[in-house]
Each structure stands twice: as structure tokens, then as C-alpha cells.
Amino acid sequence: MLVVGLTGGIGSGKSAASKIFSELGRPVIDADLVAREVVEPGEPALGKIAAKFGADVLTPQGELDRASLREKVFSDNQAREWLEQLLHPVIRTRIMEKIEDYQGTTPLVILASPLLLETDQHKLVDHVVVIDVPESLQISRTVARDNNSEALVKRIMDAQLSRDERLSKADSVLDNGGSVESLKDQIRLLDLKLRELAADEYRL
Ligand SMILES: CC(C)(COP(=O)(O)OP(=O)(O)OC[C@H]1O[C@@H](n2cnc3c(N)ncnc32)[C@H](O)[C@@H]1O)[C@@H](O)C(=O)NCCC(=O)NCCS
Numbered sequence: 001m002l003v004v005g006l007t008g009g010i011g012s013g014k015s016a017a018s019k020i021f022s023e024l025g026r027p028v029i030d031a032d033l034v035a036r037e038v039v040e041p042g043e044p045a046l047g048k049i050a051a052k053f054g055a056d057v058l059t060p061q062g063e064l065d066r067a068s069l070r071e072k073v074f075s076d077n078q079a080r081e082w083l084e085q086l087l088h089p090v091i092r093t094r095i096m097e098k099i100e101d102y103q104g105t106t107p108l109v110i111l112a113s114p115l116l117l118e119t120d121q122h123k124l125v126d127h128v129v130v131i132d133v134p135e136s137l138q139i140s141r142t143v144a145r146d147n148n149s150e151a152l153v154k155r156i157m158d159a160q161l162s163r164d165e166r167l168s169k170a171d172s173v174l175d176n177g178g179s180v181e182s183l184k185d186q187i188r189l190l191d192l193k194l195r196e197l198a199a200d201e202y203r204l
């Protein structure tokens with residue numbers, strides 16, 4: 001099975017691209033969703049986060065108050081690094097389990113992750129696809145989507161690889177500076193190429 005990493009900065013279009021891959025029948029593992037699973041009530045990580053940051057990172061129902069934690073970790077690098085050291089190993093293990101579950105059921109699986117190249121998640125994939133947009137578009141699309149200020153989006157981008165560094169590590173690039181239709185066309189072509197790569201791997 002070919003494991004394809006799909007990465008890009010905040011607001012670059014990973015979710016949009018994942019949806020298109022899903023429509024083509026490709027299974028997608030979404031690292032952002034995994035990151036949510038590992039802090040659900042009852043998970044050990046949630047208790048550790050509450051012990052570190054205090055009860056104001058929990059909602060009255062005892063769930064993680066994501067907006068509150070977001071403000072804290074993207075204004076304090078030490079706090080962000082603490083959170084990453086707690087969560088990234090757990091997220092990686094869950095991702096590995098999900099990849100294992102797909103073994104033998106599909107020729108290729110997509111791992112969509114904002115931090116594929118920033119963490120050692122990239123070691124889990126055979127091919128890196130970078131979805132690329134100019135930084136100005138990353139900011140405007142994220143601000144339009146979320147209830148986040150431009151300043152916060154820029155701080156989140158500062159915690160991620162630069163556009164050039166990310167592009168330098170790509171095996172394939174999707175240009176999402178145009179329409180969703182254009183993205184679809186690129187993904188249909190890329191999917192053919194990935195299927196060939198998967199078939200080559202099978203023949204080896
Ligand atoms: C701080 C948290 C609670 C904020 O939650 P929120 O619902 O606002 O954002 P969400 O999780 O949907 O992430 C949105 C985007 O923010 C960016 N982002 C998230 N965490 C990080 C990080 N540690 N470093 C850089 N960018 C990040 C990504 O582009 C991501 O797609 C959350 O992002 C989190 O738990 N982050 C730490 C875990 C992590 O690194 N997740 C990234 C996927 S492995």
C-alpha cells in the first residue's frame with residue numbers, strides 16, 4: 001500500500017483536497033481529526049492539559065475549550081512546545097494504527113496533516129504532496145473561514161514551515177491559488193500518477 005502525505009500550511013486547502021480524494025474513493029486519515037480524538041473526555045492527555053493550563057481550558061461540560069487553548073499556545077512558544085511534546089507522540093501512534101488498519105484493503109491511503117514535515121510523521125509516508133497557495137491567500141481564506149484574527153493566523157503560520165521550505169520537500173505540488181474546479185482537475189491527474197506508483201510498489 002502506498003501512503004501519501006498531503007500537507008500545506010493553515011488554510012491552504014488540505015480539507016478541500018481531502019474531500020476531493022475521498023470522492024475519488026481514496027481513504028483519508030486526517031491528522032487534525034486524530035488530534036481531536038486524543039483530547040476527548042476520558043483521554044489521559046485531556047487531564048494533563050487541564051492540570052497544566054487550569055480549568056479555563058475546559059468547557060462547563062468538561063470538554064477541551066479549543067479557542068481558549070489556541071489563544072494560549074499561539075502566544076507562548078513554550079506552552080505550544082509543551083503541548084506538542086504531549087500530543088505529537090500520541091497522535092503519531094494513532095495515525096500508525098489507522099494506516100495499519102488499511103493494509104491490504106486499498107492500494108493507496110492519504111494522510112492529510114498540517115505538520116507532516118514539521119514532525120516525524122513524514123517518515124510514515126512514501127510520497128509527499130504539498131498543497132500550495134500564496135501566504136496572503138492562506139490568511140484571507142482562514143480569516144474568512146474561522147473566527148480568528150489576522151494576527152492569530154500569522155502567529156500560527158510562524159509556528160509552521162515557510163512556504164519555500166515546504167515546497168522544497170514536495171514530491172508533487174497542488175496549486176490551490178485558483179478555483180476548486182482547478183484543484184479537482186489537478187487531483188484527478190495526480191490520483192492517476194499515485195495509482196501508477198502504488199501499482200509499481202505492488203510489482204516490486
Ligand atoms: C491548539 C488547538 C487546541 C487549537 O484548536 P483549533 O480547533 O483552533 O484548531 P485545529 O486543531 O482545527 O487546527 C487548525 C490548524 O491550526 C494549525 N495548527 C494546529 N496545531 C498546530 C501546531 N502545534 N503548530 C502549528 N500549527 C498548528 C494547523 O494548520 C491546523 O490545521 C489545536 O490546534 C491543538 O491541539 N494543537 C496541538 C496538536 C497539533 O499539533 N495538531 C496539529 C495536527 S498534528
Ligand SMILES: Nc1ncnc2c1ncn2[C@@H]1O[C@H](COP(=O)(O)OP(=O)(O)OP(=O)(O)O)[C@@H](O)[C@H]1O
Nearest residue numbers: 009010011012013014015016114141145178179180
Ligand atoms: N480553491 C479554492 N477557492 C476558494 N476557496 C477555497 C479554495 N480551497 C479552499 N478554499 C476555502 O478556504 C478555506 C481553507 O481551506 P481548507 O479548510 O480546506 O484548508 P486547510 O488546509 O484544511 O486548513 P487548516 O490547516 O486550518 O485545517 C476554507 O474555507 C475553504 O472552503
